Amino acid sequence: MSAPWSPERRPSPTVRLARLGFTDPGRAHRLLAEGESLDDDLLAAVGGTPDPDLALTGLLRLLAAADERGAGGGLRAALEKEPAVRARLLAVLGVSDALGGHLARHPGHWTVLRDGGGDAPTADGLRAALLRAVGADPDAEVPLARDASPETLVALRVEYRRHLLALAGRDLTGAADLAEVAAALADLAAAALEAGLAVARAEVEGHGACRLAVIGMGKAGGRELNYVSDVDVVFVAEACDGHAEDAALRVATRLAAAMMRACSASTAEGALWEVDAALRPEGKAGPLVRTLASHRAYYERWAKTWEFQALLKARPVAGDTGLGRRYLEMTAPIVWRAADGESFVADVQDMRRRVETHLNQRTAEAERQLKLGPGGLRDVEFAVQLLQLVHGRTDESLRSPTTLDALAALSRGGYVGRDDAAALTAAYRFLRQVEHLIQLHRLRRTHVVPDAEADLRRLGRALGLRADPVGEFTARWRRHAREVRRIHEKLFYRPLLRAVARLPEEEARLTPEAARTRLEALGYHDPAGALRHIEALTAGVSRRAAIQRTLLPVMLGWFADAPDPDGGLLGFRQVSDALGTTPWYLRLLRDEVTVAERMAWVLGSSRYATDLLLRAPDAVAMLGTAAELTPRPHAALRGEALAAVRRHTDAEGGANGTLLAEEAVAVVRGLRRRELFRVAVADLLGLVDVGTVGEALTDIAAVTVEAALRTARHKIELELRGPLPTRMAVVAMGRFGGHELGYGSDADVMFVHDPVPGADEQEAGRAAYAVAEELRRLLALPAPDPPLEIDPNLRPEGRRGPLVRTLASYAAYYARWSEPWEAQALLRADPFIGDPELCARFGALIDPLRWPDGGIDEAAVRQIRRLKARMESERLPRGVDRRLHTKLGPGGLSDVEWAAQLLQLRHAHDVPGLRTTRTLAALDAAADAGLLDRSDAGVLADAWRLATRIRGTTMLVRGRPSDLLPTEHHRERSAVARVLRYPATGELLEDYRRHARRARAVVDRVFYGAD
Template identity: 80%
Template structure:
């Protein structure tokens, strides 16, 4: 402490104090001058040390009061202790209350000095010191204070503050982190309760009639206490031998009351804190003390959800240690069974919402609340506790009463993502640190961030923020709060919690014995095989296995609710194996229960969707939301597909490799989009028209991309541009935008030589493009095949694969048959050269929509063709009425009605000039060509038959036009997907629709009258 302050240094001191961080350098100068006049000096190095404090002005005032209270020998000892200056200014710069304590007890500065000040004391140290402070023998099994006088209470408070001072010194100098500080505060509180009980024994004459244990609850029980907090407790008592239970309980109640007064009574040294016993059974309305049996009876019969949540932190902290252990052993199993109660998760969530609503009503400062406000400590604690209670039934590593320890275990066990756990832990430590700093200032119980800039500056500097303490602190706090709130919403309201909580306890532990029995009960046909899958997924200590152990008990129930649980579990294992250690996969299933549930349902229902998912397992990410399953726009799909072709075109690979790579990439896109569409269909998120349009769009962009790749290749081989334009005409269901999952793509190829081009060369080039496109799409690949069928072209298989536009014109002018006009009703030139497609459409429109309709001869021919098709094309041995395509009232019946009306009237009714069946029926009804009721009958029958065909394909993975009647699983799956109670209901509904539709067909198409 060299170079003391003297008056002749005044001109330079003001600026120096300001630079050091003093906010009122003038006042600081006056204090230094007054102290110097009384023989108390402060050296330049010490001023520098004070300037590093959170609040230099506060630190200087506290130091001067301490120096004034010390005698010369004490000041000399203080000046000589180098260690104290590492901690004393830090304490004085944060806590005015501890500065006042030092002014009253100046010799207590010694707990901040020397090497021992940075060592963490053992919990026993606190207990022994506080017992000695009240005159009790720490070695006595039931220590009693010398008396219950105010002097004894004052001694207890002074000793408590002394240890609090030492702990604050370690805290504020960085020698102890927030976890250690909170644990030490809980241990110090437990020691104070023990000392308070010793004082109570001196006050209660019949204390010997009972054994009394004090159970710490809340933050005290979790060893995460604040500097200033109510200490939550529960009292449990038992009579001693020879004492009656009523007498023992009366004595124990007096002891407990006296203990509470010993801690909370006001004295010249203040009080310690309130001892709050409101968490006891029945709360404040219930008896203060109960026996062990009384506690058990209450918890087994009457306890509410929140009481079990509170008991998670129950820990014996004072009094009879053996009785405390008995209490903990009794409540532990009850706590970990609580989550199985009806609506447990919902109750906890509702309670949290009520707390938030109450806070918002009670205070306008809810946004500044560190504890209860949005993104505050309670958000973290409630989320952690709920996860503990739900998953802790089966995993005893989660049963710590300490928030940070439990959070670490939840992360290690895979119940919480690593990033989420790290974010919550970081925010928790920050918020607790801020809470400690706020409470240390005046040693008052508060959780509200101040709004005064001076207080905020002290907080920011105490946290090491120096450039802009107020702004930096506020931004850091808000960032942590936002992060906590986001993670809290995700974890606390995670639907998987409800599913896990509702499982019987034995199902949360996938032991082989219990699992085999349960699998049989759930409907697995091969429980041994299912058990092997489960063991493969859950064995080991990896994080992946831990998450699977959480997911599988719930997913087994979802598999069992679907038609084929065995297939579902097998598919789940295959997808999980395929994705391996992909970090997002299991995290997605755990955090987004919709994905897990939908995945289980799909895998146990649809072979088609399962195959797609196995070939592209990353598509599981699409299951998270309904929006993600909506069909993408045609423009977006086309842009992505053509971009893949252009990327490969720019590669330096050989022409054929570039084309094959391009089409392989586009087929990957097709695979993903087929999965998206099939899932939406299976989940009932779409309708028949949307599915048909989506599947048509997917096929269109795939063929367009393949055509472009083929053109690029042929041009590279020819070393020049094509001598002709090429277009692909969609036909049949493809042209009608009504493709199904198993439909071929019926097409015709048309080309038009460029001016001056050699026609033979143009024909050769166009034919090469068509063949190359077909080859590229026919190459083996891990996706459902897209068969290109060109057999609807003029002359069928006997005709050329590709024709010029002029050749088509000549053919249709001379040779076109009625069936070809009918086939052209679905022709849509949507691929390739747009201008050529437009010209082709103009060419065929008069053929398919004849100006005068059709004559009686053509009508008879069409009817004859229809009847012949019904008799010849229907497979032998099948039940005609169950054939959704060719059977009576099936797809073909409805489509021929629509097409006949188009041939007859499209020249005069613009709405009939469409390739879509349902649009044509709608237009016929609007034009009065078809009765509205008849139109509805035909439309409903067509949509039901289409849905059945699509669902059969989704379930079996193979196309079929027959309603399933023989294979139980397939029949059940189709029935379930379509939403019917039973197979009989589906058959009856289809037959009713088909019967009514056939009646309309007979009347409208065949002209049959009653």
């Protein structure tokens, strides 16, 4: 070496070390003073590495270890005379603490970094080297390791990392690009699997009974593996001649398990990586090994869409090559037929949504995720794979299992614009390079960008960023992530927009017919209609059209993610037509991504919410935050509604009474329309649970009825030219009284009045009747909002009885004529609208009837049971599958509610907690009192919640109420399942059947007394 550097030659060595790039020059100075003397050139080279402190530590450890083995001289000579060796060695030591540790344990391995040793070996060469490491003959037809001892496993790991070291040296000095590195890593993993299989054969007796092929999946199959990654595999086996299939499969299973252990077991040299077989048919619940016929049967009959997507990257990597080839020949046609399925695109989008949902996008780690975070690797991969599966059916050039090769083919074929493909390629290469650098540091599986400044500095310098490595790296990473996310969101649609917006022909690379085909493949059932909507929204040179051309590529992607893309796009066009000239509307959508995304989901999921929005398009503004979508409390709604009534009823004069009343209620109904939209959107977005929805819808109905009562009372007083001669209250009944209203529920009520002292009872009755009729008239007026039907048929004597009764009349009736069913109906009575004192007195009147002292007798119980049976027989529609009727079917809402109500009738007098109108609260109270087993209460509550959610979601999706699970209309059924967050329709049906079956079993015991 040339003139050595030592502490004595420089007056301020730490200053010079700091200038060379050391972040801890004091420590570096001590290491040099206590140990090795490095010449100026070598020390400068160390300072030029990504992490000089790490490189110096690794180099000094390596030199010391080499000296112990008597090989230090050769290493020093190479450092001085072989620039390529020095560059590769220091590059590795400046990035990877783990490989520095490997070199310290195996100092002779530095020689793989020589020019010749650094060249990439072939896949066959790697296979031979790793087989020899475990004592197997690479030329044997079925290689067999010398044994399965810990020493053999250590030898496998040492040889594997020797090759990993050579590859890292080429990678970090630019001698190999990303594609070459990823392919070499996949080949090295395949070689390790082959060696692991050889070790397994040494462990498993009778291994000759079967042929076993190992199919690489994921990045291993696509030859784009990371430095440290789970290696995804699928196993396929067949019996050798003369052996029974069952026995051969048992042997093959033991071989596969032993091979997995050989690679993933921890040793003195650590583990290689986990071998993950979870992508096999049925996942971890399925057999580890299957025959070729079993694989075929599964994929043809049971496989989900994501499994076909996974097969895109399938490749035989170890074991019997002929069997592996036959597996590939069998699966390939199945993969390229997958996109023919009606729900194919929706299924792929569902899978992407589940992956994104799994990662909380608001956490700090999520923002640093290279793989799953916004604008991460998965965004590129999912977009490329979806395009491959859609268009690869007819274009075989798209069938590469490697992401970058497939992206290049998509660009050549015109499926992705050249600029977009170039941006995605650059971003993907950058993100993968960063991923490799992070994993190389400690050879650990991670996809998270570190937040420590030292780690960020090492990453930036390894990427060649020297002026401000931390700042430049962070800016570049964020820029690439934003670009990936932007292109990912509009990838399919930009060519379509160019076509329909009549841009110059050289830019519109797709014909309208091709555009229609692609829209259909992405889930649009009327692509021609979709193209017309797009053209109408984007045609022209106005600012409105220009902003729509910016918005629509993203919006179309979100519509395609929703259950009804066509309905979503149509609704968007209608809302845009209504608000398009409003300056804030398009600006809000453009600047607030959350608003646009939520709007797309709502419009593409719910006819009910879309109708509400079309009637009050200004409500778009509330989509911005979760706080805006939180249902407002009853007090706030009541204050706003009653204030509106006062504004319109303060004017005097009977001539204007009708007009003023109608105007007042119109304002209140507008408030109701807005609040229904708020609750519906919160429900569609999963921001509220079923209990909150019921309470919110009840509050909205209650303030609407109270406002109408105030308005009607005021109008009648104008007509009477004086105050009303009676006090009035409205008693909420049924689901209204239970605070469990649905979107399509009527408001069951009873009207009660009490004449003021001195008033004529007949006049008071006529006035009360006039108020009740006026209330019903006002709420039945045609208006642009869902109707609120006032149903008074639960009153005494039903439709034959008077619409309004006095409190005394109610008392007399209940004392003389009341039937058990009426006491049961009163369990849901909540007198909370109107005169507070009268409400309290009515409650005191009915409490002894619904919560009788000593409970009800057996005769009443039998009558209630007969009534329930008759109701189900008479009201259940003919020809329907009663098991799918969420209200009257077995285990449905009626079953649960009647069971809870029977417990209340029997025990509420003694158990205060049962004195509630709410079903779930009654079940909880019964369980707390020991009247109902806690697990039974849970079964009933879960069934009630699910049935209620299904009814509510069906109304949201269809815009019309229904008590039946949708089974006939596929799109409607799929939409309900999607909104309810079920990955497939069948899972919704099965989940409901399971809950209903369990609930019915409880009802049989609790309500019918069955053993």
